[in-house]
Structure formats: C-alpha cells, structure tokens
Amino acid sequence: MKIAVVGVGAIGGIYGGLLAHIGHDVHFLLHSDFEHVQRNGLRVDSVLGDFQLPKVNAYQHAADMPQCDVIIVALKTTANMQLAPILDVLLKPETTLLLLQNGLGAEEFLAQHYPDTSLLSGLCFICCSKIGPGHILHLDQGAIRLGEYSPQQEAGITPKMRAIAELFANTGISIHFTPNLLQARWEKLVWNIPFNGLSVILQQSTQGLLTDRHCRDLLVELMEEVIEAANHCGFTIQAHYAHVLLHATDKMADYQPSMLLDYQNKRPLELESIYWEPIRTAAERGFNMSKTRVIAQQLAFLDQQNKQ
Amino acid sequence: MKIAVVGVGAIGGIYGGLLAHIGHDVHFLLHSDFEHVQRNGLRVDSVLGDFQLPKVNAYQHAADMPQCDVIIVALKTTANMQLAPILDVLLKPETTLLLLQNGLGAEEFLAQHYPDTSLLSGLCFICCSKIGPGHILHLDQGAIRLGEYSPQQEAGITPKMRAIAELFANTGISIHFTPNLLQARWEKLVWNIPFNGLSVILQQSTQGLLTDRHCRDLLVELMEEVIEAANHCGFTIQAHYAHVLLHATDKMADYQPSMLLDYQNKRPLELESIYWEPIRTAAERGFNMSKTRVIAQQLAFLDQQNKQ
Numbered sequence: 001m002k003i004a005v006v007g008v009g010a011i012g013g014i015y016g017g018l019l020a021h022i023g024h025d026v027h028f029l030l031h032s033d034f035e036h037v038q039r040n041g042l043r044v045d046s047v048l049g050d051f052q053l054p055k056v057n058a059y060q061h062a063a064d065m066p067q068c069d070v071i072i073v074a075l076k077t078t079a080n081m082q083l084a085p086i087l088d089v090l091l092k093p094e095t096t097l098l099l100l101q102n103g104l105g106a107e108e109f110l111a112q113h114y115p116d117t118s119l120l121s122g123l124c125f126i127c128c129s130k131i132g133p134g135h136i137l138h139l140d141q142g143a144i145r146l147g148e149y150s151p152q153q154e155a156g157i158t159p160k161m162r163a164i165a166e167l168f169a170n171t172g173i174s175i176h177f178t179p180n181l182l183q184a185r186w187e188k189l190v191w192n193i194p195f196n197g198l199s200v201i202l203q204q205s206t207q208g209l210l211t212d213r214h215c216r217d218l219l220v221e222l223m224e225e226v227i228e229a230a231n232h233c234g235f236t237i238q239a240h241y242a243h244v245l246l247h248a249t250d251k252m253a254d255y256q257p258s259m260l261l262d263y264q265n266k267r268p269l270e271l272e273s274i275y276w277e278p279i280r281t282a283a284e285r286g287f288n289m290s291k292t293r294v295i296a297q298q299l300a301f302l303d304q305q306n307k308q
Numbered sequence: 309m310k311i312a313v314v315g316v317g318a319i320g321g322i323y324g325g326l327l328a329h330i331g332h333d334v335h336f337l338l339h340s341d342f343e344h345v346q347r348n349g350l351r352v353d354s355v356l357g358d359f360q361l362p363k364v365n366a367y368q369h370a371a372d373m374p375q376c377d378v379i380i381v382a383l384k385t386t387a388n389m390q391l392a393p394i395l396d397v398l399l400k401p402e403t404t405l406l407l408l409q410n411g412l413g414a415e416e417f418l419a420q421h422y423p424d425t426s427l428l429s430g431l432c433f434i435c436c437s438k439i440g441p442g443h444i445l446h447l448d449q450g451a452i453r454l455g456e457y458s459p460q461q462e463a464g465i466t467p468k469m470r471a472i473a474e475l476f477a478n479t480g481i482s483i484h485f486t487p488n489l490l491q492a493r494w495e496k497l498v499w500n501i502p503f504n505g506l507s508v509i510l511q512q513s514t515q516g517l518l519t520d521r522h523c524r525d526l527l528v529e530l531m532e533e534v535i536e537a538a539n540h541c542g543f544t545i546q547a548h549y550a551h552v553l554l555h556a557t558d559k560m561a562d563y564q565p566s567m568l569l570d571y572q573n574k575r576p577l578e579l580e581s582i583y584w585e586p587i588r589t590a591a592e593r594g595f596n597m598s599k600t601r602v603i604a605q606q607l608a609f610l611d612q613q614n615k616q
Contacts, residue, residue, distance in 0.1 A: 201509060202609055214608035221601075293529075294602045300522035301510055 004068040010128045012074030013136035017044045018171040027057040034060040036133035046138035048172040062086040074100045077273040103273025107149040119149040143174040147181030186230035194222035196259035197295040207254040229282035269303045312376040318436045320382030321444035325352045326479040335365040342368040344441035354446035356480040370394040382408045385581040411581025415457040427457040451482040455489030494538035502530035504567035505603040515562040537590035577611045
C-alpha cells in the first residue's frame with residue numbers, strides 16, 4: 001500500500017514520519033525542504049521516542065510520484081487552491097484522501113472537485129512544530145479524531161476509517177473514530193478559535209493566556225460563542241465543554257498554537273477555514289458570532305501587515 | 309483669578325501653558341517633571357504658534373500652592389483616587405473644578421466627595437503629546453466641548469461655563485458649549501473606544517487602522533455598538549455619526565492615540581473610565597457591549613503585561 005504525504009510541515013512530518021518509521025511505503029511531496037530532506041532525510045524528536053529516517057522517498061513534483069492508495073493532505077488550508085494539479089496526478093479510482101487540516105470547508109471544497117473519492121479527515125490533537133528543514137519536534141499528545149465526510153453529516157464508522165486506523169496501529173498514535181465529522185470539526189473550533197487567535201493578537205503561548213484573569217474570561221466567552229454557533233448549526237455541544245477544554249489546556253505543557261508559529265514565520269494565517277467559514281456558516285443559520293468576528297478582523301489586519 | 313493645573317502631561321501642559329502664555333495666573337502641580345520645569349519652565353511647540361514660558365509657578369506639593377478659583381484636573385483618570393488630598397488643599401467654597409479627562413465616571417466620583425463644588429468638564433479634541441520633561445507638542449486641532457455636570461443630565465448653558473470660555477478667549481482654543489455633558493461624553497467614546505483600543509492592540513496609528521479593510525470594518529462596528537449603547541442609556545446619537553467621525557479621522561493627520569502613547573511609555577491604561585464604566589452602564593440598561601468587551605479584555609491583558 002502506497003501512502004503519499006502532501007505537505008511536510010509539522011503535521012505531515014510527524015504523522016508521515018511515524019508511518020515511514022514503522023515500515024510503510026511513504027512518499028513525501030516537499031516544497032522548501034525538498035533538497036535538505038532528499039539529502040538528509042527526516043529527523044523527528046518525539047515524546048513517543050526520537051528517530052531519524054536517513055533515506056525517505058522525497059519528491060519536488062507530484063508528477064514524479066507514484067499513484068497512491070492513501071493521500072494524506074497536511075498542507076495548511078491556505079494552500080488548498082493548489083491541490084487540484086497535485087491530486088489529479090496522485091489519485092487512483094480507489095484512493096482514500098485523508099485531510100489533516102483544521103477549520104471548516106476543506107471537505108466541501110474537495111468533494112466538489114472529486115465527488116467519487118472517499119474523503120476522510122483526521123483532527124489532530126497534537127503539540128508539534130517544524131523546528132528546522134526536515135526536523136520535527138513533537139512535544140505532547142498526538143491523538144487523531146478520525147471521521148469520514150458525508151454531505152448528510154452522519155457517516156457513522158466506516159470500513160475506510162478502520163483501514164486508516166489500521167495503518168497507524170503501531171505508530172503510538174491513538175485513533176478515535178467520530179461518526180459525525182462536522183460535529184467534531186466544530187468541537188475542535190471551540191479550542192482553535194480562541195487559542196489560535198488570541199495567541200497571535202496578544203503574542204502569547206497558552207499558559208500566558210490562561211493565567212491572566214481577563215484573558216481567561218475572554219477565552220471562555222469565545223468558547224461559549226463557538227458552542228452556541230455550533231448548536232445553531234444543528235450540532236450538539238454541551239455548554240460545559242468550554243470548561244472541559246479550558247482545564248485540559250491548563251494541564252497541557254505551555255504551547256505556541258500553530259497560528260502563532262505561522263505568524264512568527266510570516267506564513268499566511270488560516271483565517272478562511274478557522275474564522276470566516278464558521279462565521280458565515282453560523283450567520284446563515286441566523287447566529288452572529290460577534291466576538292469571533294472581532295478576533296477575525298484583528299487577525300486579518302495582522303495577517304495583511306505580516307505580508308508586507 | 310488664580311488657576312491651578314493638576315497634572316502637567318500633554319493636556320495640562322498645552323491648555324495650562326496657553327492660559328499662562330496669555331497672562332493668566334496659573335499654578336502648576338507637577339510630579340516627575342517638577343525639577344525640570346522649576347528650572348527651565350515650559351516649552352510648547354504648537355500649531356497655534358510655538359512659545360516658551362521660562363518661569364512658571366511650579367509646585368511639587370499641593371500644600372505649597374495657593375487656593376484657586378479654577379482647578380483644572382488634567383491627570384489621567386487612573387490617578388483620580390489620588391485627587392482628594394490635593395483638592396482638599398486647593399478648593400475654596402466658590403472654586404470651579406474643570407476636568408479635562410476622557411471616559412465616564414469621573415464627575416460621579418468627584419460629586420460624591422465634593423457635592424457643593426461646581427463641576428465642569430471639557431472634552432478635548434486635540435492631537436498633542438508630551439515629548440520631553442516640560443515639553444509639549446501640539447500637532448492638530450484643540451477645541452474643547454465644555455459642559456457642566458448635573459446629576460439630572462441636562463445642565464444647559466450655565467454662567468460657570470461662560471466664565472471658563474472667557475478664560476480661554478485669547479488662547480486660540482475654541483470652546484463649544486454642550487448642554488448635556490454625559491451625552492457629549494458618550495459621543496467622544498464613539499471615537500475613543502475603537503481608536504484608542506485598536507491602536508494599542510494592533511500597535512498602529514490612526515491611518516494604519518483606517519486603511520486596512522477589515523480593521524476599518526471593525527472600527528465602524530465598534531462605533532455602531534457604542535452608539536447603540538448610548539441610545540440604550542437614554543442619549544440620542546444618530547447611526548450615521550460613526551461615518552461622520554470616520555471620515556473626519558480620515559482627514560486628520562496620522563496620529564497616535566493617547567492610549568497608545570500611554571502603553572508605549574508603560575503608563576497605566578484608562579480602562580476603567582473608557583471601557584469598563586461604559587460597559588457596566590450599558591449592561592445596567594440591558595445592553596451587552598460584546599465587541600467592546602473583547603477589546604477591553606485584550607487591553608486588560610496587555611496593561612497587566614505592561615506592568616510586569
């Protein structure tokens with residue numbers, strides 16, 4: 001079974017690296033790190049155990065890659081517009097697409113282009129970052145919530161999901177099935193919307209945000225707004241979930257959310273999938289995410305400044 | 309007629325300096341700049357004409373000052389808790405207190421302590437800053453909206469207001485009377501809440517905020533929220549006032565709002581009077597200033613960080 005990893009940042013690097021490490025046939029499509037990885041392979045410093053892959057299948061162009069049975073898309077959603085020419089080359093009729101991306105909208109976008117392709121998504125609960133070319137640091141956690149996309153929302157637990165879980169069986173990564181992927185995406189937004197945004201705006205890692213009284217109030221109030229939005233969109237998230245996530249984050253190692261790292265490295269921020277698409281989706285159901293909108297507008301300003 | 313100026317920052321410096329410059333008997337109570345001003349006087353670089361006052365009545369302690377007919381309070385509202393021992397010394401029965409301060413709550417606070425003292429407030433529409441000890445830069449504008457405080461809100465145009473306007477007659481400063489001081493305070497908040505807050509959070513002067521599309525939307529939406537809050541509190545501000553202020557600010561010279569200067573100089577931010585008091589006042593009338601609250605919470609975090 002051939003596995004492609006499209007995008008080898010922190011997420012593609014850790015999960016693709018683990019799959020290669022346990023012996024799977026993994027093919028990495030790289031961009032800026034191509035030459036380094038082709039020459040030196042991948043290095044992973046992980047809480048699951050450090051390892052090096054001195055020789056990996058590294059590619060600069062999709063056209064050079066084999067067609068694959070599983071394609072892991074680990075690009076930032078800001079790069080999804082560039083996916084079509086890559087997937088056109090890599091896809092076979094029976095290929096499974098596995099998106100490891102945050103926010104809303106990626107499945108709908110891909111389902112329009114590839115209506116007959118199985119589309120699965122993994123929501124990654126992991127603290128990791130790329131700290132150098134081909135060099136991934138995995139600090140904490142690692143579990144994936146896995147679901148299959150269905151326009152009817154509730155896909156249940158499918159054979160394709162079991163097959164993906166099988167792939168990860170010996171990696172040390174826990175796979176948790178979710179029968180309702182979009183519900184899981186909204187649940188993840190309950191964390192991502194407050195923590196990613198405020199970490200960029202206030203230039204703080206998680207513990208700095210959590211320990212300030214006013215900022216902690218703001219985190220909770222944003223979480224509550226996302227929960228309310230999700231419930232307006234037909235999902236069911238209990239109000240106390242905000243506090244569950246808050247206390248879980250209290251116990252996590254201090255962490256720089258991925259959007260803060262993107263900002264610091266002058267990469268574009270995933271505002272469309274993490275902010276604007278949820279705001280629009282809720283507005284269509286008559287709910288105004290007014291606090292989230294303030295955060296999104298501030299981030300849009302900072303993102304624009306960052307590009308200059 | 310003796311005039312005291314309590315607090316000689318940008319506002320106390322420019323208005324007190326102008327009054328002294330045209331020959332009034334002005335007594336300045338200084339804090340950090342005392343020694344410099346006692347030795348060198350005040351220097352004012354102003355669009356109305358530069359001038360120096362080589363010798364001013366400078367004091368380090370209120371106890372050394374004469375009782376005054378007019379006391380101009382030009383401290384930041386964050387220092388109002390320190391006013392009582394100063395005013396106890398300076399006040400005569402017929403003294404007029406003139407507050408040159410932003411936000412809500414200062415009159416109510418002082419009226420509790422000095423119920424028999426005439427309390428006037430001037431809202432300053434001015435671009436000025438203190439650029440060195442005893443050295444004021446006045447870049448643009450300068451008008452004062454003057455009103456008398458009345459617990460019944462509508463004080464009308466009073467003899468005390470005319471007397472203060474008389475004092476400023478030859479300074480080049482326009483005095484505009486407002487019969488309803490609290491309405492005028494809310495109108496000023498329509499500008500202060502968005503521009504002061506976002507300038508600190510996004511580290512931008514006015515033109516930088518205005519020219520970004522998302523940030524401009526946010527400015528307008530915050531202004532509209534303040535207008536809605538004011539209208540809930542029994543005042544009358546038209547919806548289009550947001551656009552009036554926006555276009556006026558477009559035409560103003562690029563400007564660092566006073567809160568941004570306070571932040572950069574590690575001075576405490578006027579969050580109580582400009583944010584929390586309006587938020588509480590609106591909440592008592594059943595209106596939730598949800599966007600303003602996000603800004604206030606972010607500012608509270610930054611203010612706290614700034615103190616460390």
